[in-house]
Amino acid sequence: MSKTALNLSGVTKTYNAGTPAEIRVLRGLNLNVAAGEVVAMVAPSGSGKSTLLHIAGLLDTLDEGKVEIAGTDATGMKDKARTLLRRSTVGFVYQFHHLLPEFSASENIELPQRAAGVSASAARARAEELLATVGLSSRADHRPGELSGGEQQRVAFCRALANGPALLLADEPTGNLDPTTSDQVFEALMTLVRKTGMSALIATHNLELAARMDRMVRLEDGVIVEL
């Protein structure tokens, strides 16, 4: 594995560039996430957290600077190449689980693997292994609507990690949960991340959870400040 999971350097992003209403969200931002490192990002609302996660996850383009994922420079890539790189290297987790309601927990984890060419039996085995890691073996055949909010979110983590991405990007992954559930779900996420040895950039408002990660940074005035 490459030594750097994510490298952003000199990244700028401006919305409505050139107009009187232009918003300079990212202003020469630098951020490095090493292989196996879990970085917490605290960011005031409106500071550009989603913009940064979208650029890091190759869902959005930058104006200037460089984005490198798992050792591959994605800066000038065409759409198709960026999509392929994203699918093979990045997993996303959001505040809401976005599971498919008509499929079981296991099927939700199997589907991205099937799309990546994994056999049905191998995909099921991997789903079972991931569900066991987060304590949900007995819920494999339940649909999302039959699971609690915390359980749904744990399934969403398993889905994000199903294809073994080098980098997990999470946007307030426990933001929708009560404090006790949030704590349990965060522990489940950390167990998964540590077990797979992947890197993660996790945006959170929860300073207690942030303090339990390897490193904490703040997004402020369009740049990253180390805490």
Ligand SMILES: Nc1ncnc2c1ncn2[C@@H]1O[C@H](COP(=O)(O)OP(=O)(O)OP(=O)(O)O)[C@@H](O)[C@H]1O
């Ligand atoms: N497509 C867009 N066009 C114009 N302005 C945008 C666009 N997307 C975001 N912005 C602006 O850029 C700034 C940063 O937005 P962003 O969504 O990245 O913030 P955020 O930190 O994720 O906020 P929150 O935590 O409230 O979701 C905001 O002022 C927002 O209004």
